[in-house]
Each structure stands twice: as C-alpha cells, then as structure tokens.
Amino acid sequence: MTTPVPVLRLPKGPDPNSRGFDPNSPRYIALCRTTVATTEAAGGDEEELQQEQHARSVLRERFLRCLLAMNNKKVSDLHTPIGVQKEALIRSQDVISFTFDA
Amino acid sequence: MAMRQTPLTCSGHTRPVVDLAFSGITPFGYFLISACKDGKPMLRQGDTGDWIGTFLGHKGAVWGATLNMDATKAATAAADFTAKVWDSVSGDEVLSLAHKHIVKSVNFTQDSNHLLTAGNDKLLRIFDLSNTDAAPQEIAGHGAAIKKALWCNDDKQILSAADDKTVRLWDRTSMEEVKTLTFNTSVSSMEYMADGEILVITYGKTIAFYNALSLELIKIAEAPAPINSASLHPEKDFFVAGGEDFKLYKFDYSTQEELESYKGHFGPVHCVRFSPDGELYASGSEDGTLRLWQTAVGKTYGLWKCVLPVCLDNSSESECGEP
Numbered sequence: 050m051t052t053p054v055p056v057l058r059l060p061k062g063p064d065p066n067s068r069g070f071d072p073n074s075p076r077y078i079a080l081c082r083t084t085v086a087t088t089e090a091a092g093g094d095e096e097e098l099q100q101e102q103h104a105r106s107v108l109r110e111r112f113l114r115c116l117l118a119m120n121n122k123k124v125s126d127l128h129t130p131i132g133v134q135k136e137a138l139i140r141s142q143d144v145i146s147f148t149f150d151a
Numbered sequence: 152m153a154m155r156q157t158p159l160t161c162s163g164h165t166r167p168v169v170d171l172a173f174s175g176i177t178p179f180g181y182f183l184i185s186a187c188k189d190g191k192p193m194l195r196q197g198d199t200g201d202w203i204g205t206f207l208g209h210k211g212a213v214w215g216a217t218l219n220m221d222a223t224k225a226a227t228a229a230a231d232f233t234a235k236v237w238d239s240v241s242g243d244e245v246l247s248l249a250h251k252h253i254v255k256s257v258n259f260t261q262d263s264n265h266l267l268t269a270g271n272d273k274l275l276r277i278f279d280l281s282n283t284d285a286a287p288q289e290i291a292g293h294g295a296a297i298k299k300a301l302w303c304n305d306d307k308q309i310l311s312a313a314d315d316k317t318v319r320l321w322d323r324t325s326m327e328e329v330k331t332l333t334f335n336t337s338v339s340s341m342e343y344m345a346d347g348e349i350l351v352i353t354y355g356k357t358i359a360f361y362n363a364l365s366l367e368l369i370k371i372a373e374a375p376a377p378i379n380s381a382s383l384h385p386e387k388d389f390f391v392a393g394g395e396d397f398k399l400y401k402f403d404y405s406t407q408e409e410l411e412s413y414k415g416h417f418g419p420v421h422c423v424r425f426s427p428d429g430e431l432y433a434s435g436s437e438d439g440t441l442r443l444w445q446t447a448v449g450k451t452y453g454l455w456k457c458v459l460p461v462c463l464d465n466s467s468e469s470e471c472g473e474p
Contacts, residue, residue: 051155054445056454060200063163063193069204070194070242076179080223080240130210130232146208146244 119144154449154457158415161200161441165189168435170215171422173197174222181427182239184225185441186216192227194218194239197426198453200433200443204242208235214270215256215299219263226266228254234268236280248278248287256299260306267309269300275311275321290326292319301343303350303363310350310363312338318352320366330366339394340380340422347387353378358392358402372407374400380422385429389446393420393434399444415442 063069071077120141127134170186174197181197192213194203211230218225218239225239230253236246252272259266266278268287275290275297295314303310308329309321318332318341334354342351348363358381360369376396383390383404393399397419401411418437425432430452434442443453451457 051153053155054157054449054455054457056157056159057456058454060159060161060195060443060454061202062161063202063205068207068242069202070240071203072241074203077240079179 115147116141119147156411156413156444156448157455158413158442158444159200159454160415161185161195161202161443162439163193163202163205164191164439164441166212166439167418167421167437168439168441169213169421171424171433171435171441172217173424173426173433174218175220176427177221179222182218182222183426183433183441184216184218184227184239185435186213186227187435187439188212189439190229190231192216192225194225194242195441197433198431200441200454206235206237206239206242206244208244208247209233211253214253217257217259219259220261221263224259224263226257226259228257228268228270230254234266234278236266246280246283248276248283250276253296255297256301258301260302262306265306267300267302269297269311271296273297273313275300275309277323288326290321292321292328293317298338299341301341303343303345304348305345308364310341310343312341312352318350318366320363332361332366339378342380342382342424344383344385344387346385349383349387351381351383351390353381353392353394356394358390370407372402374409375412379420380424382423382425382432384425384446385427391423391425391432391444393423393436395419397436399423399432399434413444415444416440 122139125136127137164187166188168185168187172184174182183195183197185193190209190213192206209229209231213227213229215228225237228234232250234248234254234257235244238245252270254268254270256269264280268276273293276287278287279285293313293315297311297313300311307323312318314337316334316337319328320330322329336354338352338354340353350361350363352359356374356377358372374392376394378392378394381392387404390404391401397416399413402409416436416438420434420436422435431443431445449457
C-alpha cells in the first residue's frame, strides 16, 4: 500500500492578463536597473525629483505619440520571413515590439 | 510505509512542450524555461514550477529554449526563422537573429557572450552577442537538419546532432570536424554534462553515454519503449528517460537497471531534464504540460511536503520528517 507524497499546493499558473516578470519580485528589484520613482525612495531632493518627473512625463507623451504614429502605417519594401512585400499596411495590433535608431 | 510519486503539473502551454532547460543555481534559486509549439516560451521557478513570465515575440512554434547559467538571459529557437535573446528578468526581447530556415537549437557559452544556433538549414552559427552587427561564424558539414547543438569542452568545441544520423564534434577555433558518430537512425536527443564530460544520446529505445571529448562509448541502456529524451543526474547515480509510451523511467547509472517508471503524462514525453541540484527532474510532453518529479520520492523539497515521522523512498539515503 503506497501513499502519494503530500504537496503544499500546485504550481502557480500563468496570469491571463499579463506576461508576468513581476517588477516587484526580489529578483527584478535586485537585477533590473530602475530609476528613482518616489519621494520615499529618493529620500530627499524635491527639485531633482520634480525635474525627473517632468522628464518622465515628456518621455511618456512622446511614447504615446509614437504609438499613435504607428497606427495603420503604410510601408513599402517590408521584409518578412517569406520575402519582401512591395506594399503593406501595418496595423497597430500587429506590432509586438519596435525599436528605432536615435 | 512506501510513498508514491506525486508529480507537480505545470499548466499554461496550449500545445506540445518540445524542449526544457534549467539554469544554474543563482542567489534567487534556479529557473526552468520551456519551449512550446504555441510560440510562447515560459519561465518558471525551478523548484516549484511557479510561472514567472512568458516571452512574447515569436511568430511560430518555439523548438528550443535555453537559459544562461545565472538565468539573466534566455535564448529561444523558433519556426519563424529567428533565434531570439531575452532579458529573463524583465522578459524583454533583447535581440532577434535572422536565419534562413527553422531554428531548432540555441546554447550560450558559459560567459553568455556567444550564442550557438542550429536548425533546418544544416548550418551551425556562432553569434557574438557583444557585437551583434557582425555576421555570425558559420560551420557547414551536416547533410540534414540539425536537431541540437551544444558547446562542450569549456566552450572550445561544439557537439551537434542531426537528421543525417550523425553526431559530430567540431573545433571552435578551426571550425573543422574533429570526430563523427554514425547511427542507424536519427538521434532523438542529446544532453551534455560538463562535469565528467559525459554526452547522453538517445535513439530508438536506447540511452547511450559517451565521453564527450573522445566520443568513445561508456555504456548503453535499453528502455521498454522508444525514448525521446534522457538526462543524467548531476551526481551520476541515476538517469531518467521518457518517450513514446508517455512514461518516465528512472535507471541506476552504474548498473543500467530500471528502478522505477511513472505514469502521468497524457502524451509522448518530448524532453526530460534534471534540475541543477538533482533534487527533481522536469518533463515536457505532447499533452502541453510540464511535470516535476522528485528524485527521492517522499523527501521534503519545493512544494512536496512529507508529513509522516519517517518515510522510506527509493534511495535509502534520504528521509524526511521532524528533525
């Protein structure tokens, strides 16, 4: 007669709403470079924090404008794994990631 | 009282799981990456199977996946003709490396600075990750699609297994073939163990162990069913194998005797790997799940909790219970 080994719980499955990589996990905090985000974390310089916040909102606005510009973008000579498409329309929901050279 | 193995099922994938890899042991534990035909490789905490994140970006089945030793980077090989490198802390895609055909295998050097890729275009490629504009070095020679390519001998050599029924050893500097093993059938899997320079190869119902430097045969074991993957325990006392009959088999390495078999998967087992501490092994199956299995059944480890005062298990060394 054998008894199955008891388990504390089952392994946690994926979160249907997110791709994971919790930014609050100890590993993420230790290994991912993050900027100072809050007054408590900064411990001080009000002016510096305000400047940073301003810079962050400028960047956020630019990012959103970038996304809007990507919406329904007509392109030519699109390189794909099955060849070069002379003309194509990239829909915003097709975009998984984008990079650009400064 | 004898304890019965309780596998831990990790769900989340929606298609067959075709490859698995563990990282080394890091200050945050060890990690497991799974390659799946659903195109979405996943990272999990190695000792519990808890999902950490999904790498999003591939547009086709992912055939191979690997982590670097400290689990800061991941690499994946896919049917969309790319190999991708990821930051495995943030989940972000760092690099996409274009190929001319389906990519099947990816492997980091120990310093994580170079990535070896291989696939259906029959070429081995070495990418310098610190100089991504440079074209990769290419090694030709295989006559058919390459299934697996691994760094060995302190990253000075490369081992590759292909559908041309050969396993080949290459010198990294000269890019020349050093030695070839020829089989009657295609090799189904290959695992390399640096400590001891052992190569584990499976084909048909056979699990074969070779010296990775000389490619000399060390020993052979036969399983009751065709085997798709096998893995040797870090301390080289056991090996496990899984294949077409859906079962996991555990063997004694010194005697090649079959010790145990475990049912659990609902489809063929495609890959099996021991964790870096040898306390568990993970299997990936056609049924879309990963399962974690204890090496010492009944031991308190990870999510397994022994509540009896004394437990007996397969290997008489370990026992659980109140100290």
